[in-house]
Amino acid sequence: MVSSKDVAKHAGVSQTTVSRVLNTPHLVKKPTVDKVMASIDELNYIPNGHARSLVQNKTNTIALLSGPLHNPFFVDTTQAIVKYANDKGYRVNVQFVNDQKLNEAYASAVENKVDGIIMSCILIDDPIFEKFERMDLPFITYNRKHKMNKHFVEIDNFEAGYMSAKHMIELGHKEIAWIGGPLTVSTFNNRYDGFLQAMKDYKHPLSEDYVIQTDTSKQDITKAFNEMLTLRQPPTAFCAATDSIAMNLIDDASKANLSVPNDLSVIGIDNVDITSHSLIQLTTIGSISEQNLGYLAIRELIEMIENKKNSCVKITESVKVFNRNTTKAFQ
Amino acid sequence: MVSSKDVAKHAGVSQTTVSRVLNTPHLVKKPTVDKVMASIDELNYIPNGHARSLVQNKTNTIALLSGPLHNPFFVDTTQAIVKYANDKGYRVNVQFVNDQKLNEAYASAVENKVDGIIMSCILIDDPIFEKFERMDLPFITYNRKHKMNKHFVEIDNFEAGYMSAKHMIELGHKEIAWIGGPLTVSTFNNRYDGFLQAMKDYKHPLSEDYVIQTDTSKQDITKAFNEMLTLRQPPTAFCAATDSIAMNLIDDASKANLSVPNDLSVIGIDNVDITSHSLIQLTTIGSISEQNLGYLAIRELIEMIENKKNSCVKITESVKVFNRNTTKAFQ
DNA sequence: TCGTAAAATGGTTACGTATTCATTTAAAGG
DNA sequence: CCTTTAAATGAATACGTAACCATTTTACGA
Numbered sequence: 001m002v003s004s005k006d007v008a009k010h011a012g013v014s015q016t017t018v019s020r021v022l023n024t025p026h027l028v029k030k031p032t033v034d035k036v037m038a039s040i041d042e043l044n045y046i047p048n049g050h051a052r053s054l055v056q057n058k059t060n061t062i063a064l065l066s067g068p069l070h071n072p073f074f075v076d077t078t079q080a081i082v083k084y085a086n087d088k089g090y091r092v093n094v095q096f097v098n099d100q101k102l103n104e105a106y107a108s109a110v111e112n113k114v115d116g117i118i119m120s121c122i123l124i125d126d127p128i129f130e131k132f133e134r135m136d137l138p139f140i141t142y143n144r145k146h147k148m149n150k151h152f153v154e155i156d157n158f159e160a161g162y163m164s165a166k167h168m169i170e171l172g173h174k175e176i177a178w179i180g181g182p183l184t185v186s187t188f189n190n191r192y193d194g195f196l197q198a199m200k201d202y203k204h205p206l207s208e209d210y211v212i213q214t215d216t217s218k219q220d221i222t223k224a225f226n227e228m229l230t231l232r233q234p235p236t237a238f239c240a241a242t243d244s245i246a247m248n249l250i251d252d253a254s255k256a257n258l259s260v261p262n263d264l265s266v267i268g269i270d271n272v273d274i275t276s277h278s279l280i281q282l283t284t285i286g287s288i289s290e291q292n293l294g295y296l297a298i299r300e301l302i303e304m305i306e307n308k309k310n311s312c313v314k315i316t317e318s319v320k321v322f323n324r325n326t327t328k329a330f331q
Numbered sequence: 332m333v334s335s336k337d338v339a340k341h342a343g344v345s346q347t348t349v350s351r352v353l354n355t356p357h358l359v360k361k362p363t364v365d366k367v368m369a370s371i372d373e374l375n376y377i378p379n380g381h382a383r384s385l386v387q388n389k390t391n392t393i394a395l396l397s398g399p400l401h402n403p404f405f406v407d408t409t410q411a412i413v414k415y416a417n418d419k420g421y422r423v424n425v426q427f428v429n430d431q432k433l434n435e436a437y438a439s440a441v442e443n444k445v446d447g448i449i450m451s452c453i454l455i456d457d458p459i460f461e462k463f464e465r466m467d468l469p470f471i472t473y474n475r476k477h478k479m480n481k482h483f484v485e486i487d488n489f490e491a492g493y494m495s496a497k498h499m500i501e502l503g504h505k506e507i508a509w510i511g512g513p514l515t516v517s518t519f520n521n522r523y524d525g526f527l528q529a530m531k532d533y534k535h536p537l538s539e540d541y542v543i544q545t546d547t548s549k550q551d552i553t554k555a556f557n558e559m560l561t562l563r564q565p566p567t568a569f570c571a572a573t574d575s576i577a578m579n580l581i582d583d584a585s586k587a588n589l590s591v592p593n594d595l596s597v598i599g600i601d602n603v604d605i606t607s608h609s610l611i612q613l614t615t616i617g618s619i620s621e622q623n624l625g626y627l628a629i630r631e632l633i634e635m636i637e638n639k640k641n642s643c644v645k646i647t648e649s650v651k652v653f654n655r656n657t658t659k660a661f662q
Numbered sequence: 663t664c665g666t667a668a669a670a671t672g673g674t675t676a677c678g679t680a681t682t683c684a685t686t687t688a689a690a691g692g
Numbered sequence: 693c694c695t696t697t698a699a700a701t702g703a704a705t706a707c708g709t710a711a712c713c714a715t716t717t718t719a720c721g722a
Contacts (some may be wrong), residue, residue, distance in 0.1 A: 001388070001676090003675095003678055003679085004678065004679065005679095008682075013682095013702085014701065015592075015678090015702090015703095016680085016681085016701070016702060016703080017702075018679095019679065019681085020700095020701085027701095028701085029701090032700080032701085044465075046442050047678080047679075048385070048442070048444060048677085048678050048679070049443045049444065049494060049679095050381040050385045050676080050678080051381075051385055051677070051678035051680085051681090052679055052705090053381040053707095054379070054381045054382055054385060054678080054680095054706090054707045054709090055679055055680045055707050056679085056681095057332070057707080059381070061424075068410060069400075069406050069407075069409060069410040070412075070604070070642060074398050075406050076400075078409075079401065081425055082425055083399075083427055086427070088427055091424050092415055092424065093423065093424055094419055094425040095422075095423075096413055096414055096417070096426075097411065107377060109564045111377050111378060111379070111380045111721045112380045112381075112422065113379060113381060134375075163370065165696090166707060188666075231677065247610070250609065251608055252608060254609030271399070274605075276583045277578065278581065278585030278586065279581060279582070279585075279610050279611050281580070291680060299712085300557075321665095332708090334708055334709085336708075344672085345670060345671065345673075346708090346709080346710095347671070347673060347710085348672075349709095350669085350709065350711090351670095351671085351710095357667080358670075358671095359671085360671090363670080378708080378709075379691075379707085379708050381707090381708080381709090382707070382709040382710085383677065383706035383709055383710070384710075385677045385679090385707090385710095386676095386711075387677090387709085387711095388677080388707055431710090435692075437717090447690065478713080572675090589681090592707090664716105664720085664721105664722090665720100665721095665722090666719100667718105667720085668717100668718080668719075668720095669716100669717080669718065669719085670710100670715100670717065671715080671717085672713105672714085672715075673712105673713090673714075674713085674714095675710105675711085675712080676709100676711085676712100677710095678706095678707105679707090679722080680705100681704100681705085681707105682703105682704090682705080682706100683702105683704085683705100684701105684704095685701080685711085686699100686700080686702085687698100687699080687700070688697105688699065688700080689697085689698070689699080689702090690695100690696085690697085690698090691694105691695085691697095692693105692695085
């Protein structure tokens with residue numbers, strides 16, 4: 001391994017000068033710079049980032065703790081986050097974390113001395129939030145948020161759930177189902193609350209049988225869907241807590257020989273990129289902003305890192321309905 | 332920042348002992364281990380990975396140079412790669428690289444002293460390949476390969492292109508188009524060669540107008556598609572070099588009020604996960620293996636890293652047709 | 663009880679860089 | 693030509709860990 005000392009010897013200067021050539025060349029005479037650069041080229045020298053990090057306590061690395069990519073929401077956000085961070089000169093350590101492994105991922109991030117952490121996976125009540133606050137480590141959550149109500153970028157989840165139910169009610173559906181995820185997660189919790197509020201405001205009856213909180217796995221959603229089909233009066237409209245769930249439901253419907261939207265209507269939330277594909281055309285609720293939550297969050301995080309502002313980010317984007325082809329008036 | 336020295340002082344032992352407690356606890360007496368662990372907990376000590384990497388010359392980090400996630404192929408592979416690597420205890424530095432920025436990404440990976448590099452983006456003729464070989468750094472390419480014909484995991488691209496054309500010919504199509512990517516890339520090159528060979532073997536005439544090599548961007552594909560539509564005799568069948576291109580073509584067709592497969596047939600290559608969704612049902616050519624190329628590649632890479640085998644990985648997976656709903660007999 | 667081997671622990675150093683401080687060299691001003 | 697100041701360079705050190713070698717403590721058999 002060729003080090004800056006080797007370069008120094010080769011160029012007949014001190015290691016200090018080599019370091020200066022790379023970091024503050026204006027403090028070095030032109031001929032010296034040339035000499036050193038020539039040696040660097042000749043020896044194929046590449047500085048050791050770990051040694052630098054050790055002394056500078058700065059790594060130019062960000063940890064991304066994302067959900068899995070089979071959820072298209074995380075496809076959009078991961079792409080946006082990695083691209084933006086790379087453009088700004090940061091490396092990104094990506095991990096696809098489930099809630100159980102968050103602690104491990106956290107330790108790994110700290111051990112690696114990352115400059116900041118951007119993550120989706122946090123529970124409303126997560127005790128790890130305090131750990132983050134105690135560390136003097138910039139971090140932000142996107143999509144989900146913690147009960148402390150700080151350091152987050154989200155959409156207006158309550159309003160999204162509300163609009164979702166309202167949409168189905170206004171289409172004349174009577175049997176409206178909710179397929180959500182664990183209520184320990186802010187997104188699911190608030191979206192469901194919005195859904196309930198709309199049902200209440202519109203005096204729409206809601207049977208317990210029509211509400212299922214899944215663990216968001218494909219199998220669990222399929223199970224939930226098939227259970228609903230066995231009801232005496234199966235739902236004609238499905239409000240899915242996320243586009244990912246909605247797309248799974250549509251797949252399940254197809255396998256049960258049911259046509260969407262003719263036999264049943266499905267609406268999602270998130271407006272992920274793929275839903276606008278001509279083959280999908282999922283009706284959904286999403287942010288009015290062009291930028292996805294990952295982009296907004298990484299922008300804020302890097303701002304925090306570089307300007308040391310301990311600004312308390314709290315961003316909630318407004319939402320609207322994207323009316324496409326998976327919902328239809330009843331009858 | 333609390334260091335192992337602080338822990339040592341707090342526990343009344345030497346720094347060496349602290350290090351031993353964490354790495355080789357069987358060499359330390361039980362009471363001492365307990366004492367040190369207590370101090371570690373109390374002080375919230377987390378070891379500094381950079382300092383460790385510096386002395387051990389091992390980072391437990393892998394660099395992934397992937398294509399962008401709006402290509403669903405990279406969604407599948409990125410998910411598989413990151414998951415497998417994490418399970419094996421490696422962090423993954425993800426970068427979405429275009430061919431121009433490969434050199435930068437390479438430097439960043441070396442600077443960061445990663446244990447290995449897994450990448451998709453390499454040109455047949457890429458001079459960077461030699462750099463990699465000169466470095467004593469395990470690396471592997473998936474999907475694409477270099478002309479040196481080493482360190483790769485791919486599908487049988489020639490056969491895939493061949494089957495693609497054969498499929499359309501056997502369905503009775505006369506005007507068969509090829510929409511591919513730059514021939515400087517092994518995948519596109521070999522798939523196109525296979526396509527040509529099938530046309531030749533079946534004595535099927537092929538007009539130059541029916542062949543376009545795009546830069547695989549959405550706009551460029553749309554442009555190519557619309558140009559084909561203006562031909563005196565537009566194609567009735569489109570062989571797309573990738574599923575990503577195929578899905579874009581279908582979107583374009585829809586926007587041109589053309590129905591797939593009624594007005595035109597489209598076949599892809601790769602068999603990415605999403606193509607089997609009931610809403611998509613893309614006919615495509617893909618590996619006979621359950622595991623995707625990313626998985627196969629990361630498995631090999633980690634094997635190389637851990638067993639120091641400089642084994643020359645050369646894996647070419649056989650392919651088959653996945654006959655779904657986007658192709659149909661002519662007339 | 664002693665001697666010897668094994669177990670347990672500690673002192674010191676290397677890893678490769680940036681930084682601080684000291685020194686030399688060049689430039690400028692009278 | 694000498695003095696003062698700025699520019700350019702070098703020597704020494706810190707960062708936090710693992711590894712190497714040395715030393716102390718313990719266990720065990722005679």
